[in-house]
Amino acid sequence: MKQRKIVITGYGTVAKEFVELLYRKKEAFIEQYHTEYTVIGVVGSIGMIYDPEGLDLSILHGLPTGSIGISQYASMKDLVLESPSMKGDILVECTPTNLETGEPALSYIKQALEANMDIVSVSKGALVHSLPELLAIAKAKGRYIKYSGATAAALPTLDIGEFSLAGSTIQSIKGILNGTSNFILTSMSEGNLTFEKALQLAQENGIAEKNPDLDIKGLDSACKILLLANGLFHTNLTLEDIVVDGIEKVTKADMQRAKINGCEWKLIASAKKQRDRLVLQVKPEIIPPENPLIHVKGTNKGILFETEEMGTICCVGGASHPKGAAAAAMKDIINLIR
Structure with missing residues (x-):
């Protein structure tokens, strides 16, 4: 032994x-x-x-x-x-x-x-x-x-890239990587709440910190996509290389307009090959019904890999808990x- x-x-x-x-x-x-x-x-x-x-x-x-x-x-x-x-x-x-x-x-x-x-x-x-x-x-x-x-x-983000996709060419990664921001956006959508009310609900439930800036401003998601990018694409990027926008400006009206077409707002962290460079970004996006990330609710997370050989690979879930x-x-x- x-x-x-x-x-x-x-x-x-x-x-x-x-x-x-x-x-x-x-x-x-x-x-x-x-x-x-x-x-x-x-x-x-x-x-x-x-x-x-x-x-x-x-x-x-x-x-x-x-x-x-x-x-x-x-x-x-x-x-x-x-x-x-x-x-x-x-x-x-x-x-x-x-x-x-x-x-x-x-x-x-x-x-x-x-x-x-x-x-x-x-x-x-x-x-x-x-x-x-x-x-x-x-x-x-x-x-x-x-x-x-x-x-x-x-959520086994790195494991999928390192092991399940070994030998494949990853073209892009898109993920909902922060459970707190996703809970807030889900609450706004399903409860018809303002951002402020949804944030308050997250704090009352112990999901959001008293100072939630790291989550709602997208920095936590930026850190995670940076680690995935440097680990899987073998790059040497820093946080300064990522354009980061948080969810504070998403309104109740934005939510309702998206839902008319069956869409949802999600905070998406992405890494995508563009010609000879890798572009990293974190921003709220409208997700259409055909995108599997639309089904990521509450504090759950999700990740979507686009590959040349294996097509699209998606994983959803992962307890947002210590x-x-x-x-x-x-x-x-x-x-x-x-």
């Missing part, structure tokens, strides 16, 4: 759900994948806890988020570089997204790669900031970076072992 030691950076809701998943399915993973996964360290905002023999998940999964205190190790660097004999095999990166600098995730990932660890990242910041650089480091080290959880969580993101991280780890 294989043994894989995991270090987790960041202990927010996704990391907590990930630990719960490991705890609940430990025996099933051993039986199905012949691998025992052990969490040996968790790096929190003010310190970390560590046990080379494995932390007790029955205790760890019960800890409140943000409760990881200081131990004898002050930082991730102290653990994986100063004590290489005690390092893990896989880093699961779950720190809050920082789009300006990518930190602290960027340093954690670089330190883990330097220590010959594979990476599974749910956080987007470091990848948006430096994905091509990190992939180059990983290649030089013979390690892997998996990040399906950062490209629409439970549990879905945690499951995506677990899937990436299992695929690493495979």
